[in-house]
Amino acid sequence: xxxxxxxxxTFALSIxxxxxxxxxxxxxxxxxxxxxxxxxxxxxxxxxxxQAGMGEVAHAxxxxxxxxxxxxxxxxxxxxxxTHQGAGYFIAAPQGATPADITVYDVAPKVQGVFIEADVLxxxxxxxxLKVTERFFVHNTSTPPTTQWSAKSFxxxxxxxxxxxxxxxxxxxxxxxxIKLDPDGPKGHYAFNFPIQPDDGEKDTLFxxxxxxxxxxxxxxxxxxxxxxxxNLAVLLPKSMTFQATSGDAFKSVPEDPNVQTFVLKNATPNxxxxxxxxxxxxxxxxxxxxxxxxQPAGMGADAGGGASDGNAPAAGGQPGGxxxxxIGTPDPLTKYKWWILGxxxxxxxxxxxxxxRKPAGVAGASGVPEGGxxxxxxxxxxxxKHGQLLNVIKEEMFTLESEKIHGTVSDDEYGKVKAAxxxxxxxxxxxx
Numbered sequence: 001x002x003x004x005x006x007x008x009x010t011f012a013l014s015i016x017x018x019x020x021x022x023x024x025x026x027x028x029x030x031x032x033x034x035x036x037x038x039x040x041x042x043x044x045x046x047x048x049x050x051q052a053g054m055g056e057v058a059h060a061x062x063x064x065x066x067x068x069x070x071x072x073x074x075x076x077x078x079x080x081x082x083t084h085q086g087a088g089y090f091i092a093a094p095q096g097a098t099p100a101d102i103t104v105y106d107v108a109p110k111v112q113g114v115f116i117e118a119d120v121l122x123x124x125x126x127x128x129x130l131k132v133t134e135r136f137f138v139h140n141t142s143t144p145p146t147t148q149w150s151a152k153s154f155x156x157x158x159x160x161x162x163x164x165x166x167x168x169x170x171x172x173x174x175x176x177x178x179i180k181l182d183p184d185g186p187k188g189h190y191a192f193n194f195p196i197q198p199d200d201g202e203k204d205t206l207f208x209x210x211x212x213x214x215x216x217x218x219x220x221x222x223x224x225x226x227x228x229x230x231x232n233l234a235v236l237l238p239k240s241m242t243f244q245a246t247s248g249d250a251f252k253s254v255p256e257d258p259n260v261q262t263f264v265l266k267n268a269t270p271n272x273x274x275x276x277x278x279x280x281x282x283x284x285x286x287x288x289x290x291x292x293x294x295x296q297p298a299g300m301g302a303d304a305g306g307g308a309s310d311g312n313a314p315a316a317g318g319q320p321g322g323x324x325x326x327x328i329g330t331p332d333p334l335t336k337y338k339w340w341i342l343g344x345x346x347x348x349x350x351x352x353x354x355x356x357x358r359k360p361a362g363v364a365g366a367s368g369v370p371e372g373g374x375x376x377x378x379x380x381x382x383x384x385x386k387h388g389q390l391l392n393v394i395k396e397e398m399f400t401l402e403s404e405k406i407h408g409t410v411s412d413d414e415y416g417k418v419k420a421a422x423x424x425x426x427x428x429x430x431x432x433x
Contacts, residue, residue: 027070027093029100031062031082034198035144039066040084040104047072047093048079087149087195090174105198109150113141114196116230117204119268121222123237124283130215132162136207138196138228145198152184152191157225159213160188166210167192172200181209219279221246230268237261238282247275259285 027047031040045068047058057078060068070093072078078093084104094100115138122133136156140148158164169179169192184191196205213220226233235251237243243263245251254262268274 025072027072027078027080027100029068029080029102031066031068031084031102031104033066033084033106034103035106035146039064040082041066043104044083045070046081046083048081048090050077050079052076054079087147089197105145105147107147107149107195109148109152111140111142111146111148113139113143114148114228115139115141116226116228116268118232118234119224119226119230120232120234120236121224122284123235123241123278125215125241125281126283128214128216129212130220130278131212132210134158134209134211138205138207140196140198140205142198147195147197149195151182151193153194153196154192154207155184155227156190156192156207156209157227158188158190158209158211159222161213162188162211163213164190164209164211166208168208169194170206171195171197172203172205176206218281219277221277222275224274224276225271226268226274227270229270231266233265233268233274235263235276235278236284237278238284240282241278241280243276243278245276247273249274249276251276 031043031045032038033040040062041064043062043066045060045062046056047070049055049057057073058070060070062068062082070080072093079090080093080100080102082089082102082104085107087104087107089102089104091100091102117137117139118135120135120137122135124131134156136154138154140146142148164181167179167181168176170176179192179194181190181192183189192207194205194207224233234254235243237260239259239261241261243251243261245263245265249265251263251265254264263276265274
C-alpha cells in the first residue's frame with residue numbers, strides 16, 4: 001500500500017513539475033549605458049512580481065556585454081528592474097522571444113540641462129476648499145545624457161496650509177505611478193526622491209500633486225515659487241472665478257477656451273515668489289471639453305483611464321494638444337499640455353500601472369504592455385489569448401469612456417454606472433493573487 005501511495009505521489013509531483021516548467025519562460029535582454037554608449041557591465045537585474053507585492057523572484061547580473069537572463073517562475077505579470085549607480089530603471093517583461101533590452105544612464109545629484117517647461121496649476125472649489133492640481137513638466141537635456149537623482153531630485157514649494165491628497169510621477173515613456181514626497185526644510189517645502197531621466201525625444205518627466213487649502217472666505221492669495229528655471233507658469237480656473245496678479249508679474253491671458261480661464265507667466269525665476277490672488281467659486285466644466293481624435297492626455301490622466309496615448313503624439317490636423325491658438329507666440333507654450341491639463345481624470349496611479357502591466361493567466365511573460373503604454377494584442381485561437389484580448393478590451397473601454405466623458409457624448413448617469421463597473425473589474429484584477 002505504501003508503495004502504491006509513493007507511486008501516486010511521484011506521479012502527481014511529476015505533473016506539477018511539468019506544469020511549472022511549461023509555464024516558466026526566460027527573459028533575456030541587454031542593458032546599455034547611454035551616457036557612455038557602452039554595455040552596462042555588472043548591473044543588478046531583478047524580476048519583480050507585480051501581483052506578489054512587487055516581490056523579487058529572480059536575480060541576475062549583466063555580463064561583459066551587458067547581457068542578462070532571468071527565468072520567470074510562473075505566469076504572473078512581471079517587471080524587469082535594473083539598478084545602475086543606485087537608480088532603478090524598469091520595463092514590463094515582454095512576452096515570447098522579444099528581447100527585454102533596457103537603457104540606463106549614469107547618475108549625478110545635479111546635472112546641467114534640467115529645467116521646467118511648464119508648471120501648471122488647475123484651481124477649482126468644492127465644499128469650502130480650494131482644490132489644486134499642480135503639474136510639472138520637467139526636461140533633462142543633459143549632454144552626455146545623465147540622470148539627475150538623489151533624495152532631493154526635484155523640489156517644490158506649496159502653500160504652507162496645503163494638505164496633500166495625492167502624488168504621482170512618470171518617467172519619459174514610463175507608466176504613471178505613486179511616488180514619495182518628503183518634507184524638505186521650511187513648512188510647505190517638499191522634495192521628490194524620483195529620478196529625472198534624460199528626455200526621450202519630446203517626452204519628459206512629469207510630476208503631479210493634488211492638494212487643497214482652506215477657502216471659507218472665498219478668496220486665496222498664492223505665493224508660488226519654482227525651484228528651477230521655468231519657461232511657463234500657468235494658472236487655470238473656471239470662468240466664474242477671478243484672477244489677479246499682485247506681484248507685478250506679467251501674466252498674459254490665453255483666451256482660447258470658452259469655459260476656462262488661462263493665465264501664463266513666461267520665464268519664471270527660481271525661488272522668486274510669484275504672487276496672485278483668486279476669488280469666487282466654481283469648477284471646470286470638463287463635459288464641454290473636446291479633443292480632436294479623442295486623444296487621451298499624457299501621464300496620469302490617460303493611463304488611469306487605461307489609455308495608451310503618450311500625450312505627445314499629434315492630434316487631428318497635425319496639431320498636438322487639441323489645436324490651441326497662438327495668442328502669446330508661436331507655438332503656444334501650453335499647446336501640447338492643454339487638454340491633458342484639463343482632463344481632470346481620477347489618478348488611481350498605482351492601480352492603473354498594475355492594471356496596465358497585468359497579463360492573462362497561463363501566458364508566460366508580461367501583459368504585452370510596454371512601459372510606453374502601447375498595447376500589444378496577443379494572437380487569437382487559444383483560451384489564454386482570448387482572455388488576454390478580453391483584458392485589452394476592458395482597458396480600451398476605460399479609455400473610450402473617459403474620451404466620451406470629455407466630449408460630452410455620454411450622460412452623467414451612464415458614465416457613473418459604466419465607470420463603477422469597470423473599476424470593480426479593475427479592483428478584482430488587482431486583488432487576485
